[in-house]
Amino acid sequence: MKIAILGATSEMAKDLILSFFEENIHELTLFARRPDAVEEWLNSVGIKKYCQVKRFELFRSIEKFDAIVNFIGVGNPGQAIEIGSSIFDVTLEFDNLVLAYLRDHMDCRYIFLSSGVVYFSDFDLPVSVEEKAMVPVNNIQPQDWYAAAKLHAECRHRSLKNLSIVDIRVFNYFSYSQDLLNRFFISDMIRAIKNNEIFLTSTQNIARDYIGPLEFFQIIRAVLHYSPMNDVIDCYTLAPIEKIQLLNIMTLKFGLQYKFQEDFESINATGVKKNYYSLNHRAALYGYKPTRDSEAILIGEANKIIDKQQFYY
Secondary structure, eight states, rough: EEEEEEESSHHHHHHHHHHHHHTOOEEEEESOOHHHHHHHHHHTTTTTEEEEEEEGGGTTSSOOOOOOOOOOOSSSSSHHHGGGGGGGHHHHHHHHHHHHHHOOTTOEEOOOOOEGGGGGOOOOOOOOTOOOOOOOOTTTTGHHHHHHHHHHHHHHTTTTTTTTEEEEEEEEOOOSSHHHTTTOOHHHHHHHHHHTEEEEEEEEOEOEEEEOOOHHHHHHHHHHHHHOOOOOEOOOOOOOOEEEHHHHHHHHHHHOEEEOTTTTTOTTOOOOOEOOOBBGGGGGGOOOOOOOOHHHHHHHHHHHHHTOOOOOO
């Protein structure tokens, strides 16, 4: 297949590119605001000859793609705060770019990276297939903007039933290639391990379901290999993991030193979520069968990072 990837500087996009390279049956064209950064990365991993790299302005309807994967958006909590309300414009601009292409190429598939935040849930419990999004229409706050932008895109996609569009809701993702300077819970934890620092966290227990590069590739591949459809699926693994369980595992496996702090405030750009994961396993209908749970994924990816002996400040 000829596949266009929009937002190729994304860490998830890079992991997917490497997975496609290992399979070596697709032709990739990578689009980015900073093509030089993408080419530098391709050189560093030794696969520059495998991909074409172009600026967004060169995305043209005259090119023939079998599939388009759109990664454009916010990649970390700190960035979500900085970008603010412009997330609406960014999401809409590039979504419209792809939708215009699909109208000229009805046989092209479109995979849009959405997020679990579209449920607008308080996540006291994990979400399920029966979940209804409770949008606070009279009191929308800045932490709701990202969710609203993604939900708006999903609604638009469902209205275009004649087009092959699949929205993939990512809840939690962790990879050995992740920039540990990004302010995620797990990256803060591993940075503390590598720097031999005490990891501070709140006393609140939370639960997360972390997919890794393998699970993400399995989902993408399942969608691409299935007959064209217009649908939305949630990401999930064999089982989620609770924070207390994760702290104990990281202490045992990697020597994590941690301390509970009552007034500790983490970065929650989209709000506090106690059980941020989904029981909606619709992806199984399309052939997705996870082989690992969150614990195995986190240990496996953390091992790769810590083995590098690279420190972050």
